[in-house]
Amino acid sequence: MILRADIASGSFCLPDCDQAPKRGPGTRPFESAREALAAGFRPCRHCSPLLTGIADPPWLVPLMSEVEADPGRRWHDHDLEMLGLDPDRVRRWFVANHGLTFHAYTRLRRLGAALRQIQLGEGVGQAVLASGFESESGFREAFAQVFGNPPSAVDRESSIWINRVATPLGSMIVGVHDGGLCLLEFAERRMLDTQLKRLSRHMGRVFLPGEHPLMETVRAELDAYFDGSLRAFTVPVQAPGTVFQESVWNALRGIPYGETRSYARVAETIGQPEAVRAVGRANGDNRIAIVIPCHRVVGSGGEPVGYGGGIWRKEYLLAMEQAQAFHLS
Template sequence: MIASERKPEYYRALLEKNSEYEGVFYVGVKTTGVFCRPTCPARKPKIENCEFYETAEQALLASFRPCLRCRPLSHPQLMSDLVRQLVDAVEAHPEKRWKVQDFRALSVDASTARRQFKKRFGMTFVAYARARRMGIAMKQIRSGKVIDAQLAAGYESGSGFRDAFTRIMGAAPTRLDRQSILKAAWLDTRLGPMIAIADEEALHLLEFVDRRGLEREVERLRRRTRSAVIPGYTPPIRSIEDELNRYFEGRLSAFQTPLSLLGSPFQQEVWDRLTRIPPGQTTSYAQLAASIGRPAAYRAVAQANGANQLAIVIPCHRVINANGELGGYGGGLSRKAWLLQHERRMIATPRTDA
């Protein structure tokens, strides 16, 4: 989401339908659940009902669907018939996970769709479809509601909502009483929204909403715990929300929220070592492997690092390449660089409760 200090400027551009801001921002309207381009002809919402985003993907992940009037993803002068066809197909079945045979059914070449979507939107078609699908589930998590929001999600019958929710969170809302329950909450942070999933005792997952592979992480968590996920808060979620706020304010360097680590003994050993890397310091995969007595297992260590489902709390961002380069990070390299710099500043100028 765009920083709050830009909100007045972008709101004026929206009121004026200023075409100079096309491509600069999209606006999500909380009262309607849609997102628009700056020049949308629809009646303008109040500023308190607007959220501004730099990309369409951010708006989709925040649960907004494309406006049918200004069509922010299908400008007729900028979009090919193929891309428009695929956008319409996603809106018809937003819960679908697209496979090669789905493209064949539409007589569409998957590589062509990827190339054209990337050129037009800066993301692939699969990324667009995923963002739309995830946005549906995130809408419920963000609002804390399950049943009451299904019409607001844009479905007359609610079946599309249930399908999308089930594919990501594991059970139709009406059947949750027969399963173990985990609760999920949307947490706004300085580096973007995160999703926290926990039971009443411990935190199971903490990830940035736009992380690639988040659906697979949720699926893996559901299978291992034999649980479904519904919107809501638990004591561990309240705890991590408070701790994250203090962390980003530079007042906390060690997390105390109880954690549930679901992994192999090797993975858990790697994660335990990660928590021992002091804030403001870094190590390499090879050094991490050596520290657990497995110097030749640096590739396995890297894989365990990537399997971590508790971003920031299990600080995999403190592991870099041996040559000093940042290496990979599920939340994105810009976030990794920010976190490392933030922790160095925090250690250099400690605050009261850090």
């Protein structure tokens, strides 16, 4: 797919966008959105070329509507075939986009729905019925495999709900629990099973795909941030770390929108001017991209060094914030 950028307007489009520039000397073709961004073009607001591949593809929509309509349903390969779908294709798409097979995804959703019911005060028996497990023992076993604990021992505090959220820079994985936002990372660093398990151990919590009311707040604030109308996030954040990490992350939240600081300056801010390298590491360990603005820390010469989500995203965020700050002030 060739994306076309309009040199005069500075934006680039999907081929089928009705605002896409016509081929000609005033345009530049790009093989990928990433290359167009790196060349300084911004995504068209009309066709959002960075969002392709994030929405479920049309062939998958009927299946996903059925999953949403009845999250407790158990699915088998022949159910997929009945819907005219190739189970292998479904599996490949899920592994690439969710980091899990379709069956693992629906099983986790069923476990998540059951956990939520238990947390809301339902008995285990009720939760088993509603989540499509055939027997209570089967349910307890599946539950313990995922959580490492029997259902009654898993409390509200120990689960983190994860989902994808679409942004102009690509899909992000968002993780929330009742206490606040605790994970926001670009999904390119895919949340494959092993990564999730590692993070789960590190945070002493269990990850489940699903919706949580706070996700709506996160989505709304990210939308407002990317359209330039929001400068400071209000969603509660929970970022537990070492004392040193927490002091660095706090200092990052103090860097104003549209500005940058060097690692050395952050080290001075926290009263440890000699700890420049450790500041760099704590910056890289930030698990809540954008909201804890680690992208605002730059090299001593102002160059955008090191970013987990990719330098091109850091450059984009800084350029966008600086342009907005200039407009608004």
